[in-house]
Amino acid sequence: ENCATELNQSLEDLVREQPVDDEFDLAAAQGRVEELRSRIEGFGAVNMMALEELGENEARLLFLTTQRKDIVDSISATEEALREIKRRSRERFRHAFEQINKNFSELFQELFGGGRGEMSLIEADDVLESGIDVIAQPPGKRLQNVLLLSGGEKAMAALALVLG
Known part of the structure; x- marks a missing residue:
């Protein structure tokens, strides 16, 4: 009955398909079955x-x-x-800086009747983070930072920068 239920075959059909060997050791086979059953039980519950x-x-x-x-x-x-x-941004800044510098230089010369005014980048490598240095040389004076000019010269240089 177990064979028919579990294997869908009768015991007689199984014997015909798998003849029993004369040297078959039933006790050893049962021992092996028990060993395998205990190993399967050792696996624990199966997560379906x-x-x-x-x-x-x-x-x-x-x-x-x-x-x-x-x-x-x-x-x-x-x-x-x-x-x-x-x-x-760098490209546009450079272009705008060059144009403003050109205009500043021209207006500086016009306001001062000569001389030289220019802007330069403190750090030319990084134009977006660089500061700007304004250099001025009114006629008859040496080239210097705009901060070293007199009050009137500073005002005129600032005017040239703003209007340039």
């Missing part, structure tokens, strides 16, 4: 939900991996956009 949980966890991993890739791609795109913005 494990396969379902595995599927859910794999789906979650795929989702999170996709999200991570999207974030990494977004970070890369943002960094590239920032590099482009900085490049354009």
Whole structure:
């Protein structure tokens, strides 16, 4: 009955398919069966939900991996956009600085009736973070920082800078 229930075959069918060997040791076979049963029991309870949980966890991993890739791609795109913005900003700043410097120089010479006025970047390597140094040389004086000029000369140099 057990054979028919568990194996879907009758005992007679099994004997015909698998003839019993004359050297078969029933006691050794039963001992082996008991050994295997105790090992199976040693595995503990079987989590019947494990396969379902595995599927859910794999789906979650795929989702999170996709999200991570999207974030990494977004970070890369943002960094590239920032590099482009900085490049354009430097380019525009240099262009504007050169134009303002040219206008300042021309207006300085016009206001002072000669001499020389110019602006220079303190740190030419990083124009966006650099300070600006204003150098002035009124007619008949030596080249110096605008801070060393007299009050009137400072006012006229400032006027040339603002209007330039």
